[in-house]
Amino acid sequence: xxxxxxxxxxxxxxxxxxxxxxxxxxxxxxxxxxxxxxxxxxxxxxxxxxxxxxxxxxxxxxxxxxxxxxxxxxxxxxxxxxxxxxxxxxxxxxxxxxxxxxxxxxxxxxxxxxxxxxxxxxxxxxxxxxxxxxxxxxxxxxxxxxxxxxxxxxxxxxxxxxxxxxxxxxxxxxxxxxxxxxxxxxxxxxxxxxxxxxxxxxxxxxxxxxxxxxxxxxxxxxxxxxxxxxxxxxxxxxxx
Numbered sequence: 001x002x003x004x005x006x007x008x009x010x011x012x013x014x015x016x017x018x019x020x021x022x023x024x025x026x027x028x029x030x031x032x033x034x035x036x037x038x039x040x041x042x043x044x045x046x047x048x049x050x051x052x053x054x055x056x057x058x059x060x061x062x063x064x065x066x067x068x069x070x071x072x073x074x075x076x077x078x079x080x081x082x083x084x085x086x087x088x089x090x091x092x093x094x095x096x097x098x099x100x101x102x103x104x105x106x107x108x109x110x111x112x113x114x115x116x117x118x119x120x121x122x123x124x125x126x127x128x129x130x131x132x133x134x135x136x137x138x139x140x141x142x143x144x145x146x147x148x149x150x151x152x153x154x155x156x157x158x159x160x161x162x163x164x165x166x167x168x169x170x171x172x173x174x175x176x177x178x179x180x181x182x183x184x185x186x187x188x189x190x191x192x193x194x195x196x197x198x199x200x201x202x203x204x205x206x207x208x209x210x211x212x213x214x215x216x217x218x219x220x221x222x223x224x225x226x227x228x229x230x231x232x233x234x235x236x237x238x239x240x
Contacts, residue, residue, distance in 0.1 A: 013119075025205075025212050080126075085123050088137075112160070128174045141184050182228045184231060185235070
């Protein structure tokens, strides 16, 4: 929590903030009065987000960073006092296991799993010291629902739920909350596909952002630890 002109402002650090779900979360939390620390790899997209948030009268600090680089994360995020951390950065390559290249496998594990350690390890000690904070990780219903082509991706999301629950049990006595939001199908650039009209039945990034905000904005004694959010629209029938 920082003080601007004598007014205390909460800070939300969001990874994968430059597009899709992460961008929607950053915009939503900015509207809720948070100062945003937006982390992603692409400078131009972060600049556009920062400008949009600034035009709306809020504050945004843009940080170009690969969250899979543990040394860079520890160096860059040192000293940032985050009231909320949203671990949103993630990648998905959906292919049959025998077609997954080693670089596909390692990148998913590095971003979806190892980055949770790097980023959370950088900001959690400050939360514990202040006896307040909320860590919310964007998982997926793939973490409990196997799928063809998801041998690595679904495995990483299963890790998210187990890791988050274990961490929740460790830190709740220190005043820190830990949650997981598990979306179903969302119209984003997931798996290298740009959203199109055929994705109209899916959740929007804003739907997920609203869910994350609801999870975080609970009274101090209330914890929504695991929330699954799905579209209520039926997917289009597959051609036979």
